[in-house]
Amino acid sequence: MDLQFTPQELAFRDEVRAFLKDKLPERIAHKVKAGQRLTKADQEEWHAILNARGWLANHWPKAHGGPGWGVVEKFIFDTECALAGGPRIVPFGVNMLGPVLIKYGNEQQKAYWLPRILSGEDWWCQGYSEPGAGSDLASVKTTAVREGDHYIVNGQKTWTTQGQHANMIFCLVRTDREAKAQSGISFLLVDMNSPGVELRPIRTLDGDREVNEVFFTDVKVPAENLVGEENKGWTYAKFLLTYERTGIAGVGFCVAALAKLKVIAARVLKNGQPLDRDPLFAARMARVEIDLENMKTTNLRVIAAVAGGGVPGAESSMLKIRGTEIRQEILSLIRRAMGPYAIPFVEEAQYEGYAEPPLGEPEAATAAANYFNYRKLSIFGGSNEIQKNIISKMILGL
Amino acid sequence: MNFQHTEDRRMLADSLNRYLSENNSIERRHQSAEGTFGYSTSLYAGLAELGAIGALFPEEAGGFGGSGFDVSLVFECLGRNLAVEPMLGALVVGQALIAAGTDAQRAQLEGIVSGGTVAALAHDEPGSHYELSHVAMTAAQTATGWVLNGTKAVVPLGDSADLLLVSARTSGAAPDADGISLFLVPGTAAGLSKRGNGRIDGGRTAELTLASVAVGADALLGTEGQGLAVLERISGYALLALASESLGVMDVAKDQTLEYLRTRKQFGVPIGSFQALQHRMADLLLEVEQARSAVINAAAAVDDTDRLAREKALSAAKYSVGRIGTLVAEESIQMHGGIGMTWELPLSHYAKRLVMIDHQFGDEDHHLARFIALSQATAEV
Numbered sequence: 219m220d221l222q223f224t225p226q227e228l229a230f231r232d233e234v235r236a237f238l239k240d241k242l243p244e245r246i247a248h249k250v251k252a253g254q255r256l257t258k259a260d261q262e263e264w265h266a267i268l269n270a271r272g273w274l275a276n277h278w279p280k281a282h283g284g285p286g287w288g289v290v291e292k293f294i295f296d297t298e299c300a301l302a303g304g305p306r307i308v309p310f311g312v313n314m315l316g317p318v319l320i321k322y323g324n325e326q327q328k329a330y331w332l333p334r335i336l337s338g339e340d341w342w343c344q345g346y347s348e349p350g351a352g353s354d355l356a357s358v359k360t361t362a363v364r365e366g367d368h369y370i371v372n373g374q375k376t377w378t379t380q381g382q383h384a385n386m387i388f389c390l391v392r393t394d395r396e397a398k399a400q401s402g403i404s405f406l407l408v409d410m411n412s413p414g415v416e417l418r419p420i421r422t423l424d425g426d427r428e429v430n431e432v433f434f435t436d437v438k439v440p441a442e443n444l445v446g447e448e449n450k451g452w453t454y455a456k457f458l459l460t461y462e463r464t465g466i467a468g469v470g471f472c473v474a475a476l477a478k479l480k481v482i483a484a485r486v487l488k489n490g491q492p493l494d495r496d497p498l499f500a501a502r503m504a505r506v507e508i509d510l511e512n513m514k515t516t517n518l519r520v521i522a523a524v525a526g527g528g529v530p531g532a533e534s535s536m537l538k539i540r541g542t543e544i545r546q547e548i549l550s551l552i553r554r555a556m557g558p559y560a561i562p563f564v565e566e567a568q569y570e571g572y573a574e575p576p577l578g579e580p581e582a583a584t585a586a587a588n589y590f591n592y593r594k595l596s597i598f599g600g601s602n603e604i605q606k607n608i609i610s611k612m613i614l615g616l
Numbered sequence: 617m618n619f620q621h622t623e624d625r626r627m628l629a630d631s632l633n634r635y636l637s638e639n640n641s642i643e644r645r646h647q648s649a650e651g652t653f654g655y656s657t658s659l660y661a662g663l664a665e666l667g668a669i670g671a672l673f674p675e676e677a678g679g680f681g682g683s684g685f686d687v688s689l690v691f692e693c694l695g696r697n698l699a700v701e702p703m704l705g706a707l708v709v710g711q712a713l714i715a716a717g718t719d720a721q722r723a724q725l726e727g728i729v730s731g732g733t734v735a736a737l738a739h740d741e742p743g744s745h746y747e748l749s750h751v752a753m754t755a756a757q758t759a760t761g762w763v764l765n766g767t768k769a770v771v772p773l774g775d776s777a778d779l780l781l782v783s784a785r786t787s788g789a790a791p792d793a794d795g796i797s798l799f800l801v802p803g804t805a806a807g808l809s810k811r812g813n814g815r816i817d818g819g820r821t822a823e824l825t826l827a828s829v830a831v832g833a834d835a836l837l838g839t840e841g842q843g844l845a846v847l848e849r850i851s852g853y854a855l856l857a858l859a860s861e862s863l864g865v866m867d868v869a870k871d872q873t874l875e876y877l878r879t880r881k882q883f884g885v886p887i888g889s890f891q892a893l894q895h896r897m898a899d900l901l902l903e904v905e906q907a908r909s910a911v912i913n914a915a916a917a918v919d920d921t922d923r924l925a926r927e928k929a930l931s932a933a934k935y936s937v938g939r940i941g942t943l944v945a946e947e948s949i950q951m952h953g954g955i956g957m958t959w960e961l962p963l964s965h966y967a968k969r970l971v972m973i974d975h976q977f978g979d980e981d982h983h984l985a986r987f988i989a990l991s992q993a994t995a996e997v
Contacts, residue, residue, distance in 0.1 A: 352953050354882035377954045422957050423964035424816075429954075488745035489791050498981040550942075553971075557745040558770040560975045562823075563816035577813065577823055578742060578769065586816040590968060593949050594957055601953060603892060 231294050238302040241267050247303030253584035255426065255568050256305055258383040262338050264305050269336050275312050282320055283336050289524045300470025308380065311335040311342035315388050318458050322446040345375040345389030345432060353604050356399040356452060360434060362391035362406055364441065369406060371437040381417050381430035385410050394449050405451035407443040424587040425565060459600060466534055467517045467541035472510050475548040479503065482555050482581055493555055506547045513540045532612035535605035542595035542602065552581060553589040560586045625689050631666055632690065636697035642962045649700045653776045654820025660701040664731025672707050677714050678729045684915035687853060688860040695864025698965060700819040702734050702773050707857055708850040709735035709781045712798065716838030716846045721800065724779065736777035738768040738824055739847065746978040748847055749791040753826065755784035755799060761832040762799060767825050774822030775812030777803045783847060786840050796843040799835045817972040818965060854977045855930040856914045862937035862973045863911050866904050866944040869966040873948045893951060900947055903940045910936035924994045931983040931990065938980030941970035
């Protein structure tokens with residue numbers, strides 16, 4: 219047993235830290251740490267900075283513009299980024315579509331789409347879920363019918379995160395209505411500016427509008443936008459969902475959030491004493507800290523197994539469940555720490571440039587909204603219930 | 617034993633639920649919550665006319681109820697219908713007038729009961745974090761009355777309330793139990809500035825800054841320096857009211873989730889056919905019934921003259937609904953999946969209200985600690 223990073227890995231960590239210190243814009247880091255909402259321009263700026271260094275698509279192979287990192291380097295990078303207040307890399311193009319194209323796309327598709335993901339020329343969103351196909355993703359009903367050199371797409375997608383920023387959407391569509399659920403699905407790339415595509419924002423309970431419904435009415439899609447083989451899309455969809463899930467625990471985000479919580483609890487007073495001296499609150503903090511310490515090692519165990527040539531399978535389901543639970547608990551504690559000041563909600567304070575003095579603690583402006591918004595963590599990306607089904611089947615054999 | 621409400625109370629509950637379901641649809645509720653006042657003046661007038669406010673007070677105070685079960689029943693109805701009207705302010709300020717007011721001061725009850733006067737308690741302060749005795753605002757005596765200075769946090773409808781009940785220190789320092797006094801301050805007082813905001817759970821709240829606000833000698837409510845006992849008394853009513861409201865909210869959230877489990881199909885079957893979800897729904901039912909019992913205990917205890925027994929029951933109820941309300945909110949959203957995260961679905965607003973009730977008059981931890989302290993005090997007696 220050796221829980222330490224190697225000297226090379228530590229040197230890599232220092233390199234990442236130096237890069238972040240030098241290149242991560244203070245303005246953006248401040249917004250991330252304050253829990254404010256990021257604009258598309260913020261995210262594009264950060265992507266461009268990473269891309270200039272060759273670190274944007276950090277798990278793509280070198281041949282396609284990746285840095286050639288292994289899982290340990292990627293873990294170190296993700297963690298350091300989160301600790302420094304770096305925004306999450308928007309996953310749809312870089313982390314989701316990119317690997318699918320690299321594995322299943324034809325040469326023409328790789329040559330055309332991959333550079334556009336890196337440059338930010340295309341902004342992708344995900345067309346997976348439908349009103350009747352959430353956890354049961356294989357029951358997608360959006361159809362694509364081949365007519366000459368085009369597909370005609372009809373149907374509806376939902377929960378399309380950041381769809382309002384996207385010009386492209388990758389979709390699961392049904393190309394064979396007679397086939398059994400999982401077969402008969404294809405993986406299609408659709409231009410959001412095509413006639414017949416309509417986007418409607420969904421307002422979430424915290425007042426945010428980052429998810430959308432996307433409607434397709436007789437949308438013409440060039441047949442060359444089919445990835446892989448017709449009716450084999452489920453294979454690609456599953457690959458996308460399980461690809462590179464060692465990052466799913468969100469260790470960096472958890473560690474950063476816990477550090478923020480501790481600062482708050484040392485500052486907020488309950489009857490003249492800091493909240494971290496309150497035995498009940500201190501116990502809540504200690505519990506989540508212990509859970510996080512344990513999960514960090516669980517995560518490293520999975521990473522070490524992958525680095526040793528293993529394939530992350532159902533283990534990533536464990537990490538998804540525990541990681542999201544821990545993040546949600548920390549956000550819940552930040553909300554609790556605000557006391558009555560968790561109640562007021564100022565929409566403008568969710569964005570950069572709000573200049574009014576804070577009501578109560580500075581974190582109060584976003585504490586409740588973030589707590590409610592991040593209830594999504596245990597729902598999306600395969601709900602935690604679906605992850606438990608996977609564990610039951612794949613690990614326990616039940 | 618009899619766990620039935622009286623015929624009169626059942627009739628009141630029926631008429632309140634009918635009135636609110638007809639006049640406070642979720643769309644109307646959002647309009648009220650996001651409007652100028654943060655509530656509907658016409659709905660509030662309607663509630664007053666139906667006797668919802670009168671039910672909170674005894675006959676000698678111009679009402680026709682005032683027992684714990686009256687208060688509980690009204691607030692459970694408000695919770696079921698997610699009402700944002702200023703009933704809690706009416707209850708606590710009205711009860712303060714009853715507990716400590718002079719005849720002249722008690723005359724203000726008429727306006728409260730009729731709904732014409734909107735009242736609010738301005739007590740929390742920055743840094744008090746639910747501690748009742750943590751009052752730093754000062755009140756200095758002058759030849760003609762008092763001058764108040766300080767800041768009050770998160771006052772419900774503080775930007776539009778007509779009558780504010782303000783706690784201030786006339787001697788000592790926070791968190792001394794002695795030296796807290798209560799003052800009736802008009803919402804239009806000179807020197808009172810208001811920073812109004814919306815609430816995450818709908819409605820409005822305000823941070824109030826009092827800069828040399830001068831009030832007459834007749835503004836002092838009760839005995840100078842002895843306000844904490846009155847504050848504890850009216851907070852007790854607030855705990856009962858909020859616990860009851862929470863129960864009404866969680867009943868609806870539970871029913872909506874159950875309905876969703878019955879109708880939402882995935883993998884070709886209703887998701888309610890999955891045993892994992894059945895057991896979680898069964899857990900919710902158990903917890904909600906425990907909350908109901910906690911509310912009954914609190915309603916029965918609110919008039920108990922044994923202070924320790926009374927306050928333990930009240931803290932137990934608020935602790936219970938704090939813990940269970942958050943659980944019901946989180947589980948209801950989770951079992952709905954993505955749709956549970958949307959503004960469009962009424963459930964999400966019920967969930968927000970459940971969680972934010974835990975941020976009023978002391979959260980789960982605060983009341984657990986208070987229960988422990990009260991238990992230890994009981995053991996010493």
